[in-house]
Amino acid sequence: GAVVSQHPSWVICKSGTSVKIECRSLDFQATTMFWYRQFPKQSLMLMATSNEGSKATYEQGVEKDKFLINHASLTLSTLTVTSAHPEDSSFYICSASDRQGAGKTQYFGPGTRLLVL
Amino acid sequence: AQTVTQSQPEMSVQEAETVTLSCTYDTSESDYYLFWYKQPPSRQMILVIRQEAYKQQNATENRFSVNFQKAAKSFSLKISDSQLGDAAMYFCAVFGGTSYGKLTFGQGTILTVHP
Numbered sequence: 042g043a044v045v046s047q048h049p050s051w052v053i054c055k056s057g058t059s060v061k062i063e064c065r066s067l068d069f070q071a072t073t074m075f076w077y078r079q080f081p082k083q084s085l086m087l088m089a090t091s092n093e094g095s096k097a098t099y100e101q102g103v104e105k106d107k108f109l110i111n112h113a114s115l116t117l118s119t120l121t122v123t124s125a126h127p128e129d130s131s132f133y134i135c136s137a138s139d140r141q142g143a144g145k146t147q148y149f150g151p152g153t154r155l156l157v158l
Numbered sequence: 159a160q161t162v163t164q165s166q167p168e169m170s171v172q173e174a175e176t177v178t179l180s181c182t183y184d185t186s187e188s189d190y191y192l193f194w195y196k197q198p199p200s201r202q203m204i205l206v207i208r209q210e211a212y213k214q215q216n217a218t219e220n221r222f223s224v225n226f227q228k229a230a231k232s233f234s235l236k237i238s239d240s241q242l243g244d245a246a247m248y249f250c251a252v253f254g255g256t257s258y259g260k261l262t263f264g265q266g267t268i269l270t271v272h273p
Binding site: 075082084148 | 191193195200201202203204205208247249253259260261263264265266268
């Protein structure tokens with residue numbers, strides 16, 4: 042149980058294009074989903090928290106218009122990197138938690154590697 | 159505010175031996191949870207063990223156990239009978255807060271297992 046999928050697993054795009062990453066909870070209802078960014082050999086940096094049906098809460102320093110988050114259902118959240126630039130290249134990870142479950146545990150997707158040329 | 163500190167950037171252990179990874183944290187929350195996650199080369203984050211702060215008993219999961227010292231705000235992970243598959247980056251994390259709580263991660267410890 043508690044499986045989170047992420048799609049695509051990797052993407053290469055040209056500078057200026059937009060990229061959408063999907064995060065799905067496969068066997069539970071995710072009342073809250075989280076989006077992280079991770080650079081090589083570094084820790085995870087929380088970008089935003091999204092609750093189903095509500096606007097996402099962004100961390101300080103994260104551009105809302107750059108990283109659009111939609112959490113339209115209890116099993117799907119999307120992150121759209123708009124007008125991507127090389128500095129947006131990174132590893133993006135989503136996680137999902139079911140507050141009905143035990144201990145506010147977050148279950149993580151496998152991540153998406155984004156390379157912007 | 160929450161902070162997590164992992165003071166060991168790298169650790170190594172011989173296969174079948176025991177290793178302990180250190181973690182200290184700080185939180186203003188009275189109700190919080192502590193986690194250890196591992197991230198192998200695939201970069202998939204995998205939950206290793208979870209501890210509720212209100213529980214005095216240390217959590218265990220097979221070869222993994224924690225030493226939770228609430229007063230000292232310490233949460234170390236012990237891996238017994240280390241296996242090659244245990245090689246990974248290990249992250250300590252604390253979750254605190256009510257409806258919109260956040261998971262705060264430490265800097266991570268790279269564990270190498272020698273055959």
